[in-house]
Amino acid sequence: MIIKLIETALILAAGFFFTHKALPYLLVNGGRKLGFPMKPAPHWQKRMKRFKTIKRGYYSFLIITTLFVTSFFLEFIVNSKPLMIRYQSNTAFPAVREWADKLFFFADLRRMTKKTDFGQVGDDEVSYRLFAASLKDPAIFDRQIEKLEAELKDIRAQISASGTGSKSTPEEVQDYADLQEILPVVEGEIEAVKEAKAQFVAGKAMIIMPLYPYSAGEHLLDIPGTPPHSPDRTNILGTDDSGADVFAQLVYGFRISLSFALIVSFSGYVIGIIIGGMMGYFGGWFDILTQRFIEVWSSIPFLFTIMIIAAIVQPTFILLVGLLVVLSAWISMTFYMRGEFYREKTRDYVHAAVAMGATDWSVMMKHILPNSLVPVVTFAPFAIVANIGQLVSLDYLGFGLPVGTPSWGSLLSQGMQYIKYYPSLILTPSIALSVTLFLVVQIGEAVREAFDPKVFSRLR
């Protein structure tokens, strides 16, 4: 237990070092190599400095970014597949493969580690937990052998019983032939298990399991009793009603929720900046028509519409992102950008750029946009909070990501059904959600304060 805690701390420390030391170093140096001046403008430096002095926001920022970057290596930390498995001369890295398969999603990198290659009996994938358990306790092999021998005895008895009598029906003949066929198979299996035991005892087998050896999509049906299960020592937050581990779902759900919110907010902001910028920059008819369109568009009952569409077409990750962006995420930024561009376009530097023959597009993107980023940065954390909330709500209502995707919302809706008996099914995702949102809100508050240090003067 203590070892696991220390390991967790080490992993988080490594994640912190990678996120806040290695990654910025690589980015800054890489950017310089490519010829970008990687030094922010002085007023941005000042804002960043101010942000760092607001401790609660800065620490929340460090925690969230560390957890988020580390979560991209979750396959190595929370997984039912081992980091490495070796038996005789066979070596495999199932967790690494799974991670690489997800990272390079365009290539199929999955390979099945077959049982027969790793001293187990059967044709399907190795049972890693059995493998690890038999390493600790070779008596498991003895039990397996006992069971197989009992089976063998049973088959032999059947053969001798039916071998003496006459076989009248074709079915009986077939049964007899089947039994004759199974006999050598079971004998072979006993040999294989005996061989495996010898190899295990001789130290020819090795397995490195991840820190928390359960996956989000794995249904643990061999736990006694019917799922959901309450928290215990092995499944620290219990399982849901399909037998999937709740802790694994929570941590994978963190990665999905945050990635989802980031993608939606980012795409919404890009569209909002472009449309809002054009409205402010060009003005005139374009501005008026787009304003009216936005008025109409923003009166769509957004949640209801998404529910209707999602009820009909089972949404995928991409489709859900698209729906949220198109229906709502882009709208709010247009208002701010329209105002910013409208104000900035009368400034001297814009006139200078136009006089030098810059195109509309380059004036907008190269000259005005860098001076209009304050609303983008200050509203981004709150947009992320809102979008995490949207995803959780949609998942909760059953109109979100496909079934089987680890998500906080679907855990909550499961918890609804078991509200009287399994309070942890509701409490753990609620707390995970609230803590995450709380940290992001802290970042948002600190950013807002760093960008807009409003000093209220007060008379008495």
Next chain:
Amino acid sequence: MHGMTTYFIRRLLLIPLTFLAITFLVYAVLRVVPGGPIEQAQLQIKMAAMQEGGSTGSASAEAELQIPEDAMKELKKYYHLDKSIPEGYVRWLWGIVRLDFGRSYVYGEPVLDVITSKFPISIYFGLIGYFASWLVCVPLGVTKAIRHRTGYDTWTSVLVFIGYSIPGFVACLMLMVLLGGGSYFDILPLGGFRSDNWEQLGFFAKIIDQLRHTAIPVFGYLIGGFATMTILMKNSLLDNLGADYVRTAFAKGLSENRVVFVHAMRNSLIPLTVGIGQALGLLFAGSFLIEKTCNIPGMGLLGYTSIIQRDYPVILGTLVFLVLIRLTGNIFSDIVWAMIDPRIRFSK
């Protein structure tokens, strides 16, 4: 006033346009995609046949399961799906104009009756939630502003941030776990509008039962707008306290209480009324999430179940109500705002 009048005329003109655009879009989507009532009927026939037993050959069973041509026509006519999409839409729209929303496939009653029976329940929770949020947020925001940058301000800010981080329905869920019996305390009922035996209860027992069912959902509504409203109140009061007219008031020698509560308060409340229309619209229409979580049979739950059950007339009817409430709510906000704050002029 000229600019104001044109502004409101423009807003009013946009209402039918918006309304037509949204309803036509949804109508078309519902008609085009599969899973409508006819498919549902076919599915039910198939399921029934499968349950009766698979002893008959599959090929002949398959042929039997096809709905006959004339029956299909009857079905389509019954569900008003026999016309093309534009024609069907115009007919549906003409129905709406005459307040005929069609009949619910599920309940078998006119849609308007179904909706109007659910509407008061949503209004009940919505209004209580709205007043509760004023009662909590205004005093909290005012005291926070007066004691800006003190210990009180800091720890209530933590409270505000926590409130912002918990979505309303999640708060309801957590409260139901904690107070709804089973695991921790057994104080409040697990959702529902009233107890089943409400009719038999005495007068005071009725009130108490109703209040017990009201507590958790109202808390959910409250927490939904709690943070924004409190911070808005605080910031707007702080803004006003730094304004020149407050300096003048102090210079006249008025007491602090009078300056804060009479002079500054009146102006600081204006921003809070901006969202009044949207907020009321949202509350009238109910929240899908809270109504589903607390099992309140209001508009939100009706919309949700009608989507699940593919009850097209009810979906469209709910949509009409949602859109109209929202559109009128927006205009209502603007009018209220312009009435309260004489500086607001919507002209260019």
